[in-house]
Amino acid sequence: MTRYIAAYDTETPRDCLVACRRIREVHEAFAFPATFFIVGRLLEQEGTAYRALLGDVPPFELASHTYSHRMLREHPFCGPAVAPEERLREIRLGKDRIEQTFQRLCVGMRPGCGFDQALRGDPWLIDAVSTAGLGYVSSLLWGPEMTVPALLEPPFHYGAEGHPELWELPGHGWHENLLKGHNLTTKPQRIVAWPSPFPEAVPLRPITTPEEEFAVNRLFIDRAIALDMPYVSLIWHPWSLARFDPDMRMLRLTFAYVRDSGLEPTTYAGEWERCRGG
Numbered sequence: 630m631t632r633y634i635a636a637y638d639t640e641t642p643r644d645c646l647v648a649c650r651r652i653r654e655v656h657e658a659f660a661f662p663a664t665f666f667i668v669g670r671l672l673e674q675e676g677t678a679y680r681a682l683l684g685d686v687p688p689f690e691l692a693s694h695t696y697s698h699r700m701l702r703e704h705p706f707c708g709p710a711v712a713p714e715e716r717l718r719e720i721r722l723g724k725d726r727i728e729q730t731f732q733r734l735c736v737g738m739r740p741g742c743g744f745d746q747a748l749r750g751d752p753w754l755i756d757a758v759s760t761a762g763l764g765y766v767s768s769l770l771w772g773p774e775m776t777v778p779a780l781l782e783p784p785f786h787y788g789a790e791g792h793p794e795l796w797e798l799p800g801h802g803w804h805e806n807l808l809k810g811h812n813l814t815t816k817p818q819r820i821v822a823w824p825s826p827f828p829e830a831v832p833l834r835p836i837t838t839p840e841e842e843f844a845v846n847r848l849f850i851d852r853a854i855a856l857d858m859p860y861v862s863l864i865w866h867p868w869s870l871a872r873f874d875p876d877m878r879m880l881r882l883t884f885a886y887v888r889d890s891g892l893e894p895t896t897y898a899g900e901w902e903r904c905r906g907g
């Protein structure tokens with residue numbers, strides 16, 4: 630049976646913290662776990678508030694969204710990769726800040742923006758991530774040729790690159806900020822594949838209501854169940870969720886659908902444990 634992971638790329642000062650307060654309320658109402666991928670530098674300013682907000686909720690996983698969201702690989706929309714020593718800093722300090730703030734082990738990282746090939750083809754990076762002590766990376770966040778939406782890909786490990794202990798746990802669907810036209814630098818119309826591998830999940834214009842967003846989410850959840858995927862996890866950003874839908878109606882609609890469909894909610898760390906075990 631397919632599981633469900635609610636995950637949040639937490640990256641913007643102030644806005645994400647305010648949004649996470651509302652997100653936590655919805656999770657408490659549904660008794661749903663979550664994974665928060667948090668930019669390490671945010672915690673240098675707002676760590677106390679984040680710890681009070683998210684640190685005492687046992688089913689919440691706190692993971693790294695790198696130290697300052699700089700690029701670990703070349704990215705056509707998000708910019709060039711930074712120098713190797715800067716990449717190492719992004720990986721190591723990102724993990725350190727999570728562990729220092731929340732006083733628990735950080736086992737996973739989602740690189741800023743993510744990539745269409747995950748970490749494949751970059752043995753230096755795979756080695757650096759594994760050597761830093763991370764157990765999984767969630768870096769496959771784009772469809773073919775760096776398009777959206779990201780397709781429903783199952784987890785895999787980097788054994789072919791010499792690191793069978795390092796797992797890739799992909800994210801799925803739209804980067805929801807692009808679905809809403811929230812992105813300031815890239816027009817989403819330029820990054821949809823043609824022909825689309827999943828045309829019914831590509832609306833003809835930016836969505837305007839939480840109900841429309843839920844309808845897109847449901848397509849991915851239904852397809853994941855039909856494909857017998859181990860899990861499905863959409864790519865969400867607290868700042869963008871709150872700007873579009875301050876009452877978090879989409880979250881409530883999606884969680885109710887997940888619950889009614891019988892999907893067990895879990896976290897990326899939970900899924901990683903299952904991968905390792907089996």
Ligand SMILES: [Zn+2]
Nearest residue numbers: 638640741742
């Ligand atoms: Zn991000």
